[in-house]
Amino acid sequence: MARGFDEILRDVIAGLRTLETLRNREFLHELLLDLVELEQAWRHLDERAAALARRVAELEEKTALAGRLVEDDGALWRPGNEEPGPYCLPCWRKDRKLILLSPAPTGGQPSCSRCRHRP
Numbered sequence: 001m002a003r004g005f006d007e008i009l010r011d012v013i014a015g016l017r018t019l020e021t022l023r024n025r026e027f028l029h030e031l032l033l034d035l036v037e038l039e040q041a042w043r044h045l046d047e048r049a050a051a052l053a054r055r056v057a058e059l060e061e062k063t064a065l066a067g068r069l070v071e072d073d074g075a076l077w078r079p080g081n082e083e084p085g086p087y088c089l090p091c092w093r094k095d096r097k098l099i100l101l102s103p104a105p106t107g108g109q110p111s112c113s114r115c116r117h118r119p
Contacts (some may be wrong), residue, residue, distance in 0.1 A: 062096050074119030075101060075110075086119060088112035 069076045075086030076098070088099040091114050101110035101119070109118045 062098050065098070066096075076118075086110060088115060089119065090117045091115055 006048050009056070025045070042085045068078060068080075069087070069092070070079055071077075071089065073086075074089055076089050077085040078090055084102070088097075088101055091097045091099045091112060099112050099114045101117075102113050111118045
């Protein structure tokens with residue numbers, strides 16, 4: 001017995017719905033993969049932003065410190081209640097590292113443990 005037009009049309013519509021469901025699943029899967037990729041990129045950018053914020057804070061601290069340092073006799077000193085120094089002038093000028101000069105064991109001039117500078 002031959003199938004009727006209505007029956008064939010119902011089967012075609014059901015087939016199209018199944019096909020559309022498969023296409024939607026594929027599309028949703030692609031969107032999910034894109035979302036995972038975007039989340040990874042966001043995490044990387046968030047970590048980078050945090051690192052940059054730490055670097056900015058460090059530079060701001062060094063800038064504020066530079067305004068308080070006093071140069072005298074080839075070394076740097078901190079005025080006030082802070083650890084006064086002396087600090088290595090070449091290390092500060094070259095790398096902005098504040099290195100406390102070590103006292104000489106024989107009572108001579110202090111020296112830098114990093115670059116061996118003696119003021």
